[in-house]
Amino acid sequence: MSLNQLANSLKLPCGAIIKNRIGKSAMSENMATKDHRSDNSFNTLYERWAKGGSGLLITGNIMIDHTALGEPRNVVFEKGHSDLNLKEWAKAGSQNNTHLWTQINHPGKQSPKFLSKTPVSPSAIGLRPPLNKLFNPPRALTESEICDSIERFAYAAKVSKDNGFTGVQIHGAHGYLVSQFLSPLHNQRTDQWGGSIENRMRFVSEIYKAIRKEVGNQFPVSIKLNSADFQKGGFSQDESMTVVQHLSEQGMDLIEISGGTYEAPVMTGGRKNSKDSTRIREAYFLEYCEEVRKIVKTPLMLTGGFRTSKVMDEVIGNGICDMVGLARSIAVNPEFPNELLAGKNVESSVKQLTTGIKFLDKIVPLEIVWYTEQLKRMGRGEDPQPTMSVLKAAIGTVFNTGVQGFKKVRAK
Ligand SMILES: Cc1cc2nc3c(=O)[nH]c(=O)nc-3n(C[C@H](O)[C@H](O)[C@H](O)COP(=O)(O)O)c2cc1C
Known part of the structure; x- marks a missing residue:
């Protein structure tokens, strides 16, 4: 280990090596063409970030179905929808020995009214007020639609690999479809996809297996997962631990820890007590990550709230997580990773x-x-x-x- 812990490389279970411990967490670009393809603006943005020093860049969420969008200008990967810019995007973002992974997603019921008349979800349960003003009530997915979604995730992973992206991440956090399946509040199915936590995690488990089958054992597969939903009766920390353990045993290469949903949006702002230590105030999901560390060896990326080089260096140094995930800091300062890697005592300007x-x-x-x-x-x-x-x-x-x-x- 060097003095600057962030500068050390990381070997993933699949054998891939990430050159340092800084990951740019997914940020939806919402800048695709009207027909949901990437264009040169993606190449320019990701080239800038690749030069900024992060070992890993994760794209903004890419949708697996054009009829289920989170935002109007999402990129879509699905059968029959070619995107001739993808190889250029992958090349631009993977220069400088940078890993560039796609984040693939289905929003489920978190698809706004102006995009989905009737969104889908594990059960026909709408978002609570006042969000019901923005999102239409969903209908429950049929069994064959569930199987179709699983295949779509796998297809999007194949598109990623075929076009030169170096890994893939399932968006399992923030209240989108995978997260809806995990939650007992949003998933009240009585078939094999609902009920016990074993049944509720079947969807993500099948997605993982289908992706692995498509991309093989040497391609990084990751998931972004909620530590909890922060909703009464929702996906709890204990259940989250069960899912982490299961996915880890299946061979997941990296688990990124976040939290919250549209109904309880804690992912971009923690609820910390001012008396907590600086470390805990800064990294929103740190205490949960410490618990996860005790039960799995899978590399962990902790995201949300990191601002100072001191705290980042400390959490990597004492092994609580293997990577720090940064979003807003890198959106306002693409050079921030290089500054951190230079071993300077720096602080992000995010307020x-x-x-x-x-x-x-x-x-x-x-x-x-x-x-x-x-x-x-x-x-x-x-x-x-x-x-x-x-x-x-x-x-x-x-x-x-x-x-x-x-x-x-x-x-x-
Ligand atoms: C503009 C913007 C877009 C985001 N889009 C996504 C997304 O597509 N997928 C995702 O998992 N998280 C998304 N996030 C959440 C971030 O990845 C991250 O979890 C959150 O911003 C906390 O990290 P930070 O404190 O370093 O910003 C987004 C955040 C912002 C600010």
């Missing part, structure tokens, strides 16, 4: 966003809107703009999406 107008802060998902604008700037070859007006970004979104779309709602 709580506000428009200064309470009403707007409540109705607009500021974290998503403002940071997505930064990604778009980099996609155009410009620098991010940390001083960008939060108010301007918020007003722009309200105009683009329509005030009704955001009324009384704060999704994520």
Whole structure:
């Protein structure tokens, strides 16, 4: 181990080596073409990040079905939908010996009204108020649709590998379809896909097996998983441990730990007590990660809240996790990983966003809107703009999406 723990390489169970311990966590770019293909802006953005020093870049979530989108400009990987830019994107983002993994996702019922008239979910249970204003009530998936979704995940993984991406991540967190299956609140099925935790995790387990069959044993396969849903009666930390253990035994190469859903959006802001240690205040899901570390050897990437080189170095050094996942810090400063790797004592500039107008802060998902604008700037070859007006970004979104779309709602 070197003095700067973040600079050490990491060998995954499949044999792949990640050159350092910094992972850029997935951030939805929402900048695909109208027909859900990537274009040159993706190449420009990922080239910038690859040069920034992270050992691993994970793409924003890519949808496996064009009829089930999380956002209007998601990239889609599905049969009959070719994307001629993918090889260029993979090449741009994997230069500088960087691993570039796709994150593949199905939103389930977290597909907004203006995108899905009737979204699907394990059970026909809608999101609670006020989110029911933004998302239509879902219908329950049939058994054959469940099997079709599993095949779609596997196909998206194959597309990733065939086009030069160096790994794949299943989005199993933040309340999307995989996470809906895991939750006893959202999954009340009485067949083999619901009920006990063994049944609820069958969906993700089958997705993993189908992907492995498609990509082989030497290709990194990862999952982003919730430590918990932070909802009464939802997916608990104990159940999450059971899932982690199971996926680890199946051969998962990296488990990324996050938390929360649209209904309890803790993924971009922890609920820490000011009396907690700096380490705990900074990394939202640290205590859970410490518990997971005790039960599995699978490499762990902890994401959410990391800001200082000191804390990052400490958690890697004492073995709580094997990688630190960074999102917003790298959206405003693509050079941040290089600064960390240089062994400097650095701190990210990420701060709580506000428009200064309470009403707007409540109705607009500021974290998503403002940071997505930064990604778009980099996609155009410009620098991010940390001083960008939060108010301007918020007003722009309200105009683009329509005030009704955001009324009384704060999704994520
Ligand atoms: C603009 C934006 C888009 C995001 N999109 C995704 C996504 O597509 N998939 C995902 O797993 N997480 C997504 N996240 C969550 C981040 O990956 C990460 O978990 C969260 O921002 C906490 O990390 P941070 O404190 O380093 O920002 C997104 C976050 C932001 C700010």
